[in-house]
Amino acid sequence: MARGKPDLAALETRIGRDFADKALLRWALTHVSAAAQRPDSYERLEFLGDRVLGLAVAHMLFEAFPDDSEGELSRRLAALVRKETCAEVAELWGVGPYIRLGEGEAQTGGRKKRAILGDICEAIIGAAFLDGGAAAAEAIVRAAFGPKMHEAGRSLRDAKTALQEWAQARRLAPPRYRLASRSGPDHAPSFELAVEIEGFEPAVGAGSSKRAAEQAAAAAFMAREGVTE
Known part of the structure; x- marks a missing residue:
């Protein structure tokens, strides 16, 4: 761990998973600006995590709202999996100090950019899926996104x-x-x-x-x- 970098253990506690393979979590925190080559960035994990998140949230909503129609469930799903909500989750996890950024991206406030935060949230979910399977990833999603299902004033549409x-x-x-x-x-x-x-x-x-x-x-x-x- 580089000097001055925070310990991953605190982040794992907030996420709710002790990663068996810490390299997966570090991968999920690596922006393309800090990657030696593009596949080393979180982008592939983000792709996977986006799909895992959608399935986990759909399962959660299916159980939580048994009287909702397909259309209502779809609107709830869209509201919960959009980048803005993912960025909120990443902020709650406090991922900012852990993000690996190139110098230029760091100087332009990359640790607070909501697009990056949303991407990293999905990448972490993808990393959890690879580290512990579907159940491990869904447990993270339920803990982080479950409370947001019932938040007053949350729009069901983007x-x-x-x-x-x-x-x-x-x-x-x-x-x-x-x-x-x-x-x-x-x-x-x-x-x-x-x-x-x-x-x-x-x-x-x-x-x-x-x-x-x-x-x-x-x-x-x-x-x-x-x-x-």
Whole structure:
């Protein structure tokens, strides 16, 4: 362990798993900017963790809401597995000091970027799956995401979905998203996307990924036009 780096044991306690293979957890905490080559970053674990998270949350919701329809369960699932919720979980785990970043990404506040935090949450879940199987990963998901199922005021739809349903209800064409600009280095990009709906002025949102920028643009449109969910 490098001097000044916090002990992984404290993080494992907050996550709720003592990893048999510590290398898996370190892998899940390695951003592409700090990786010797791209496969050494958390991206592959994030891919796996995203799928494991979806299945675990679906199982949890199926048990917790026996009277919900498929549509209602789908909306709850989308709200719980989206990047914003994953970032909240990563913040609760306190992963920031443990993230392995390149110097440039560290200097631009990478430890607090919600896109990175959301990715790492999924990567840790993927690492837990490889370390202990489906039951181990689901135990982590239930502990971290279970309380969020019943949080007052938690939206069951993301901004893009809410805006699309609003447009559909008014028989408008679906919102279109257009890349307005891209800046920053490859390891720390910044995107601006505009959302366009016929008959309205475009609204622009920014984020460290196209997905985040689209959500921000949709939220900006809704705020400007007074759209409520």
